[in-house]
Every structure is written in C-alpha cells, then in structure tokens.
Amino acid sequence: MTEVRHMSVDETSTEDLVAEDSSVIMDVSDVSVYYGSFRAVRDVHMPVRQHEITAMIGPSGCGKSTLLRSLNRMNDLIEGARVEGMITYQGIDLYGPRVDPVEVRRRIGMVFQKPNPFPKSIEENITFGPRIAGIPKSEFPELVERSLRSAALWDEVKDRLNDSALGLSGGQQQRLCIARAIATKPDILLMDEPCSALDPIATGRIEDLMQELKSDYTIVIVTHNMQQAARVSDRCAFFTTEVDSVSDRRTGQLVEYDRTEKIFSNPADERTENYVTGRFG
C-alpha cells in the first residue's frame, strides 16, 4: 500500500497514468449513461486509483452525479437508467449479468449530497450496515467507536449514542453518514457533493477527514467547489456539457482527466482552463 502511494507522489507526467495500471481499482472506459432515450453523459474514460482521491468537477447538469451513481449501481433505483460501456471494479464488469448490486454497494459505499441519516439512534445508524452484512453483534461496540473515530465524530457523540441521529447538526449528520459508510469497510467511498449543504467549518472538517481516510479507502468525490477539488484531490476529472444540435438536449462529457496540479496549473484543454480560472461556469 505505501509503495503505491510513493509511486503516485513521485510520478508527474501524464504517461504514468497508463503505466501505473496495477493501482487502478476501478476503471471506467467508454461509458455513457442514459435515462430512457436521454444520454446524460457520454464516452467517459476514467481509471480510479487506489488510495487516491479522484474528484469530478464541472458545471451543473454535466453528468458528474449521474456517473458517480452508476459506479456502485445506485442508478439501478432510477427507472429507465442504463449504462453503456464498461465499468470494472478489480477487473470485474460491474454490469455483468451475474453481478449482485447489493454486494457491489457493500464494497463501494456512498455518501450523499444531503445528509441522510436513518431516523434512528446514532448507534443504529452505524450498526445497520454491519448487521445486515452478518457481522456478529459482539463486535458492534468496537466497530461503532472505530467508525465514529474515523469520521472524527466520536468525541462529540460518545455520550449519546442512543440519541436520535436527527438531533445532530448538519455537519455532524454528514460525518455520521461517512461513519455509516465506512462501518461496512468498503474499498471505495463515493461522495456526491458531500459538503454542499454544510458551512465552511463543517466543510473543512470533512475535507480533513477525507485526507485521513485516504490511507484506508479510495475516494471518488463529485464537487461543485473547485477550491475543494484543488485542496483535496489527487486526480481531477473535468466534465462539461455540450448541446446536441438535433435534440437540443444537454449531454455531459469528460473533457480532461489528469493529476489535480496539472488540471489547475497547466490544463491541456482550453475549456478546462476557462473553467478553473473562473471564466466559465
């Protein structure tokens, strides 16, 4: 694990993106996502590397969230949503005929835009995932503490684990959702604009938390906040929308995917440069 991280710290050029395939835990190749006949995002190529934070940025409606939700088959819940192309996780085609989406979501956890704790106690929020995964009850106390500590929430809630999660502040609720997501020990954490409903202080805490979680997890985050992407991510994918001249509908597309420093200092595409310098979007 440490080796991999050293490699990613050392490498700077774009060529290494291809060379370093062993660390790719999830590969998105040639993916388009449709809602019925509407193509929300098209032709995405995006390898996700282990123990890195991969950020997806771009203007509203460019299909970032749509793509993110197809990475753990969350889009299955939406009527008419379908994926073309190939999304692999550890070499397995996630949309293969024998794949169990429930098992996929156990390994690829998700944190949503709006904090959505279960209307139950703080403890039950953490233990629900492990309970249905069949982890013995005797491990729960330790697991609750570890998950809450990992989410930097333990000290604030340790005396009221049986209180309702709905009594927590928005930032606490979102950290609880992160704790809930990591309680099932997933490989990858998908975060869909996790800070958009939070104030700057809570946002800062979650960003610090992501840096700490990086050593154990791989994180893919969608964000509207470019500074956030620049602060937290190792790699960055910039999406934009193009208007189809025939149907007049907007389809998202990946413009550029590279190391975050490169995206923000020396992007290859003019559209990326316009966006990150604030001239567009």
Next chain:
Amino acid sequence: MALTAPIVDADKTAERVRARIESGGRDPKDIGFRWLMFGTLLFSLLVLSVLIYDVVGDSWSILSERFMDFLARPSRSRPDEAGVFTGLRGTFWIGVFVIVLSFPIGIGAAIYLEEYASGGWFTRLIDVNIRNLAGVPSVVYGILGFTIFVGFFNQRFSDANAFGKVTAAGGLTLAVLSLPIVIITSAEAIRAVPQSLREAGYGVGATKWEVVRNHVLPYAAPGILTGTLLSLARALGEAAPLILVGAIRGKLGSDAGFFDLRQLGEQFTAMPIMITEYASKPGEDWVPVTAAAIVILLLVVLGFNAAAVLLRNRFESKREGK
C-alpha cells in the same frame, strides 16, 4: 426624470405610508374571510354537537340505569330487556376479519405496488382500478359477499340452519370491502417516504427487503396505521352489505359467547343492523334503546379513531427522534 423622484408630494406620501402601516391590519376583506371560515367550522361543530346531544340525551335513561346489562343482553322483543350483545359480538368478529385479512394483504399489496412493481402501464392500470374499487358502493360488495361467501358456506355447512349466512361470510365481505382503502392509504404512506432514506439503506448494501422492513415501513407506519384504522372504523359502520349477506334482525339462533369461535359458523348480526332493527320498532319505548345502541357504536368507532391518532403520534415522535 429620475426613477427615485417621488411621484406625489413627499409629505403626502409619508402620511399615506404611515396610514397604511398603522392601519392595524384591519383589512375588511381579510377579517370577513376569517369570520366566514370560522362560521363554517362552527356550523360543522354545531351539527355534530346537536347530534351527539340528541342521541346521548335520548339514551341517557338506559346508559345511566343499566349500561352493563344493556351490553350483555341480546335482541329482545321488550324494550326494557333489549341489549346489544349480539350486535357487539358480530361487530367484534367483523373487526377481527378486517384486521387479520385486510390489513396484512392490503399493506402487502401496497408494498408490492410501490416498492417492487415497475412503474409501467400495467401497474398504473392496477392502481387506477384499485382506486375505482374503493369508490364502489358498499352494497355491491354485499352482492359479491352473498354470491361468493354465503354460497361457499352454504355448501360447506349445509347442516346449519343459517344457509351460509354466517359471521364468517359477513367478516369476509367487509374485509374485501376495506381492502382497496387499505391498499390506497398504505401506498400513499409508502410513497411519502423520502427517496434519500431508501438510498441511505441501499448505500450500505441493504437488499430491497431489508430497506423496506427496516426503513420504509417504520417511516410509513404512522400513515399506514391511520389509514388502516380509519378503514376499519368505516367497515364497522357498514350496514348495507351485511343486509345482503344475511345479518339477522331480531332473535338469533346462536348463543355462542363473545369470544367463542363457534360464532363464526353461526347466524349473526352487527351493531349497524341492530340500530336499524331497534329504530324500526314501533313505540316511544324503543327510542332510548335505539339511541343507546348508536352511542355504543359511536364509542367503538371513536375508540378506533382515538387509537389511530395515539399510535400515529407515538410512531411520529419516534420517527423524529423525540
């Protein structure tokens, strides 16, 4: 001319602003509307209280003198001996049928419609038809109960002198009658569960059933409970379908106890039927009997409605973590 220049004289404007702001919120239309709405509320309450006052007043001689006796006696030909035992027993068993059959089947169907069925044209067709069924007059369910349930019991228990017109047939009929309402209200309660809650469940690797059982149903419970208990209250007040299914006015052939299962295969009557029976008897002496029977039925129905409200409040406060 600058847009900021006052249109009228500055002093006059200030006066008008002052007059408007300090008018004390006495817009005549607003006040009139408020009193109109209050009037409609008052009217509804007035009608209700006159009804209750009238019926309680009429029944007072019986309720105050022989309340327990009135509950324990069956239908008799003399007003001072008549009671509502047989009607209460029939209503009790009908309630059992509705709770045991209609609630689980109806809630199950609602879960299927909302959580499992694809939103295609077939689901919509079923949905529309269930709504139509809920609007079918209750007497039509009586005909259905007569042809199917009474016919069935008549063949099975031909030795009884009830000819299939038994408690079980009445209970089944009213269970079927309340089924569409149970489905609709439960489906609406399930539909009101936020999608984010389902996503949270799926996000930690729950199966559909785990999400439904652990998150959707607890969240929808207050709404489901209210709807189902109200449909029960409605079923208990139905008379028309029971007349067709053969509820008896007058003396029954059955002498089973209140909780006696044998009653299911015996002739029956129910509270609404008893009320019509007593109401149709000639003579002033029957007025208190009729009124007392009405009060008893009201108490039963109000009891269920109160239970619905209490349970809903409890579930809701649990949901909101208080």
